[in-house]
Amino acid sequence: MSWWRRQRTALLALAVATVAVIGAYVWLDVLPSVRSGDRVVEVDTDVDISGQTLSIGPAEWGEFESPAGTRTLSIRLRSSGGTDAALCGPATLTDPSSSRTWLSSRSGLDVPSGEGESSCVAESSPYRILLVFLLPDDAEGPFRLDLEGGDDVTARFTVEP
Structure with missing residues (x-):
């Protein structure tokens, strides 16, 4: 069994966590500072x-x-x-x-x-x-x-x- 197959769950979790962190950063830090109506x-x-x-x-x-x-x-x-x-x-x-x-x-x-x-x-x-x-x-x-x-x-x- 190859290393990629043994680690696919961990790699998938890492990819999901990375997307979640980037999304949280954009949601909490970037979007509030770009309010065009203010x-x-x-x-x-x-x-x-x-x-x-x-x-x-x-x-x-x-x-x-x-x-x-x-x-x-x-x-x-x-x-x-x-x-x-x-x-x-x-x-x-x-x-x-x-x-x-x-x-x-x-x-x-x-x-x-x-x-x-x-x-x-x-x-x-x-x-x-x-x-x-x-x-x-x-x-x-x-x-x-x-x-x-x-x-x-x-x-x-x-x-x-």
Whole structure:
């Protein structure tokens, strides 16, 4: 019996696994970044997104404890709320010089819940949002803060801590 016949089950499983990994990569990483309907709006201070007006506030290094070799960057936003206010998508922070991107990691850190919301909420009265990013020590900025709105608009703030 030849080696190919003895190993055909393993080779078939390897081929199926390879196709599955490539499919998962395309589904989870490539397709979400190729949404043609999204419009990116460059913002200085205020933006109307998801039925509310968001205003960027101060950014602060090291406000919360972080593991060795990292530090936190806290970004505060104010929302006007409103009757049409809706949820926003995830907030991402990107270093344009290196193309590194981070998601808000507030849930993994010891951030008091009374500091503000972790994202946009469907709230009619004004409220505060606190985004906390865990960055390596070598990340300096300036950064791009992207907030996805429920209305296919992504607001892009420039953050210079």
